[in-house]
Amino acid sequence: MSETQHINASELFGVIFQAKEQEGFSLLLDITAIDNLDKSHPTSTRFELVYILRHEDFKTLKIFKVSLADPLEGVESITSIYTSAEWAEREVYDQYGIHFKHHNTLKRILNHNEFEGHPLRKDYIITQGQYCTTSQDLMDEMQPLLEARCLDMKEDDLMIVNLGPSHPASHGTIRTLAALDGETIVAAAAEIGYLHRGFEKSCENHNYNQIIPYTDRLNYCSALMNNIAFSKTVEEMLEITLPDRGIFIRVILSELSRVIDHLVCLAAGLLDMGGQTNYWYLFNPRNNAYDFLSKLTGARLTNSYMRIGGMTHDLYEGWQDDLTDVLAKIDQGITDSLKMITHNRIYNDRIQNVSPVSADEALQYGFTGPNLRASGVAYDLRFSDPYYYYDTFDFQMVVGSVGDTYDRMMVRFDEMHESMKIIKQAMEQIPDGAINVSDKRIVMPSKDDVYGGIEGMMNQFKLVIDGVKVPKGEHYGAFEAANGELGFYIVSDGSGTPYKVKVRPPSFYHMAAYPKIIENYQVADAIMTLGSLNIIAGEMDR
Amino acid sequence: MDVSNAHLLDDAVVTTTLDAVVTWGREASLWPFVFGTACCAIEFMATAASRYDISRFGAEVLRFSPRHADLLVVAGTVSYKQAPILKQIYDQMPEPKWVVAVGACASTGGFYDNYTTLQGIDEIVPVDVYVAGCPPRPEAILDAVISIQKQLKEEPKFTLRHQEFKSKLDNV
Numbered sequence: 099m100s101e102t103q104h105i106n107a108s109e110l111f112g113v114i115f116q117a118k119e120q121e122g123f124s125l126l127l128d129i130t131a132i133d134n135l136d137k138s139h140p141t142s143t144r145f146e147l148v149y150i151l152r153h154e155d156f157k158t159l160k161i162f163k164v165s166l167a168d169p170l171e172g173v174e175s176i177t178s179i180y181t182s183a184e185w186a187e188r189e190v191y192d193q194y195g196i197h198f199k200h201h202n203t204l205k206r207i208l209n210h211n212e213f214e215g216h217p218l219r220k221d222y223i224i225t226q227g228q229y230c231t232t233s234q235d236l237m238d239e240m241q242p243l244l245e246a247r248c249l250d251m252k253e254d255d256l257m258i259v260n261l262g263p264s265h266p267a268s269h270g271t272i273r274t275l276a277a278l279d280g281e282t283i284v285a286a287a288a289e290i291g292y293l294h295r296g297f298e299k300s301c302e303n304h305n306y307n308q309i310i311p312y313t314d315r316l317n318y319c320s321a322l323m324n325n326i327a328f329s330k331t332v333e334e335m336l337e338i339t340l341p342d343r344g345i346f347i348r349v350i351l352s353e354l355s356r357v358i359d360h361l362v363c364l365a366a367g368l369l370d371m372g373g374q375t376n377y378w379y380l381f382n383p384r385n386n387a388y389d390f391l392s393k394l395t396g397a398r399l400t401n402s403y404m405r406i407g408g409m410t411h412d413l414y415e416g417w418q419d420d421l422t423d424v425l426a427k428i429d430q431g432i433t434d435s436l437k438m439i440t441h442n443r444i445y446n447d448r449i450q451n452v453s454p455v456s457a458d459e460a461l462q463y464g465f466t467g468p469n470l471r472a473s474g475v476a477y478d479l480r481f482s483d484p485y486y487y488y489d490t491f492d493f494q495m496v497v498g499s500v501g502d503t504y505d506r507m508m509v510r511f512d513e514m515h516e517s518m519k520i521i522k523q524a525m526e527q528i529p530d531g532a533i534n535v536s537d538k539r540i541v542m543p544s545k546d547d548v549y550g551g552i553e554g555m556m557n558q559f560k561l562v563i564d565g566v567k568v569p570k571g572e573h574y575g576a577f578e579a580a581n582g583e584l585g586f587y588i589v590s591d592g593s594g595t596p597y598k599v600k601v602r603p604p605s606f607y608h609m610a611a612y613p614k615i616i617e618n619y620q621v622a623d624a625i626m627t628l629g630s631l632n633i634i635a636g637e638m639d640r
Numbered sequence: 641m642d643v644s645n646a647h648l649l650d651d652a653v654v655t656t657t658l659d660a661v662v663t664w665g666r667e668a669s670l671w672p673f674v675f676g677t678a679c680c681a682i683e684f685m686a687t688a689a690s691r692y693d694i695s696r697f698g699a700e701v702l703r704f705s706p707r708h709a710d711l712l713v714v715a716g717t718v719s720y721k722q723a724p725i726l727k728q729i730y731d732q733m734p735e736p737k738w739v740v741a742v743g744a745c746a747s748t749g750g751f752y753d754n755y756t757t758l759q760g761i762d763e764i765v766p767v768d769v770y771v772a773g774c775p776p777r778p779e780a781i782l783d784a785v786i787s788i789q790k791q792l793k794e795e796p797k798f799t800l801r802h803q804e805f806k807s808k809l810d811n812v
């Protein structure tokens with residue numbers, strides 16, 4: 099259920115405040131903007147802001163749209179209402195050049211500090227790269243943090259340590275600057291954007307099916323899930339539903355991807371802690387899963403198996419045996435690993451009560467997925483707003499209590515079991531029949547038709563050149579991905595290429611909270627916390 | 641060498657060339673620094689894990705300090721924002737050093753032909769081996785290691801490599 103409401107810039111703050119405090123919209127999902135410059139029917143103002151909120155029933159959505167007369171004038175910042183707005187507003191400022199009044203650190207976040215212009219504006223040429231020559235020292239963010247805590251570098255004998263962006267435990271490309279008192283972090287700031295690859299801008303010059311390979315590379319540990327989430331959103335705009343067999347294949351592959359994602363997260367997390375054997379135990383079955391996927395899709399990691407309206411081809415003969423074997427190996431890996439850690443003092447002592455996040459804080463930060471559930475909030479889209487027959491499968495939601503690093507890891511361990519339960523049920527129940535919708539405007543004709551007749555050939559030609567035409571409109575589609583709520587906000591002008599795509603990336607919001615929750619813990623704890631949040635740079639920076 | 645016969649070499653003198661000894665040492669002990677940024681880095685993890693096991697080729701000593709490494713494996717997309725860091729890491733590595741560009745992104749920018757992504761790391765650092773794929777399979781990454789081993793046999797041993805290379809980020 100979603101409702102869109104147009105409001106004036108001047109009343110924005112009041113309306114959002116009310117939505118949260120009185121109407122119970124406790125989760126700010128995302129903020130983005132639309133540049134109307136290229137619209138065929140010009141709107142009264144060039145920019146519009148979009149705020150997406152979720153109700154605490156975790157089902158109802160509310161979207162506020164604000165027309166903006168002057169981007170420099172901007173609107174009031176809502177960071178005092180939702181902490182998660184801090185980075186979201188910075189991103190809008192960076193990408194669109196829209197100002198937010200009374201935002202404490204309104205500066206670039208994804209693009210580098212020497213960058214000129216605002217890339218998601220329609221008049222920014224997509225290929226116009228700009229070299230970066232220096233890194234910023236981040237002291238502009240650190241200094242106010244220290245002042246707020248009445249600390250002084252010299253007097254309190256603090257030391258600044260820079261972790262990343264190229265650091266074995268920084269999981270790719272994350273940079274954290276920490277002020278240390280001895281071993282304890284007293285203040286921290288994070289810098290992201292090192293893996294900003296212009297996903298959203300690239301979407302604006304590719305047609306819908308061409309975007310699918312790009313979605314693979316958002317969360318590359320569970321690529322198929324992103325394919326599915328994106329296709330599902332576009333299908334909702336087209337108002338089509340897949341035949342049951344197609345849906346079951348998607349469920350099986352989604353859940354397998356969730357298991358793979360959690361395996362990588364836990365394997366890497368335990369490796370950071372020094373538990374190398376666990377890395378082998380958890381990582382090897384993932385290789386078996388990849389064997390299955392490459393047999394099915396032709397690729398290990400970046401599968402691009404989905405299409406708008408279905409998928410490229412059906413499951414191969416004998417897939418049940420392969421998948422059953424994979425599940426058995428994964429189960430064995432998890433059991434072996436749990437045997438080593440469940441009663442292990444080092445494991446338990448190092449992560450229990452480290453960086454706990456309370457339920458309220460987690461919602462403020464915009465947490466979703468396993469990280470939110472670890473904090474004791476029972477939010478999972480598969481339960482609160484079930485799609486793809488999730489309400490008919492027998493499985494449970496895994497919820498933690500303390501929200502510490504331990505809970506975040508153990509929730510993932512248990513979720514793998516639940517996902518495997520779903521896969522097994524789906525394998526039994528999967529019906530025969532078509533996998534794709536039968537609509538010539540959406541799905542490619544069979545190769546026999548393409549080579550056998552002029553009609554089929556033209557059909558293929560039109561679909562390749564023009565793409566799938568999506569009705570004019572705007573839509574936010576959400577999906578329970580491995581890391582949390584993965585959303586796509588798509589604006590269509592009726593053509594085969596989206597006018598705008600915005601991803602609602604779970605990792606982005608988890609990362610925004612990271613420098614805050616590692617405060618008062620030690621550097622070694624921070625490494626574990628980062629691992630447990632499972633920050634995937636491709637998804638965070640897009 | 642059969643160790644049980646080691647005594648046969650007791651007083652023996654083995655003659656060889658200095659080049660041969662140096663090559664032998666270098667090729668079997670490449671120490672990689674993994675500059676992993678994105679999806680390709682996940683496949684590098686698989687290359688290092690037990691099934692593909694990079695240690696069979698003597699390159700398992702992954703170093704996280706560039707000063708300890710001689711093989712720079714750039715696995716993943718390098719953005720303009722990331723480029724100065726790549727350059728700094730390359731500069732910190734002692735000679736002789738080799739660079740592998742793993743995957744389409746590191747080699748050419750891949751399908752990120754846009755405002756964010758460096759169109760190939762060879763604008764910034766000299767590259768010895770390019771690996772095709774998006775991401776390349778672990779076997780292809782192993783193949784790159786073997787190519788470096790072959791290549792270093794043919795190279796002069798005591799001169800600096802790539803002196804003529806000009807980086808886009810020189811003198812900044």
Ligand code: SF4
Nearest residue numbers: 679743744745774775
């Ligand atoms: S080459 Fe492909 S797999 Fe590798 S980093 Fe680039 S997009 Fe990812």
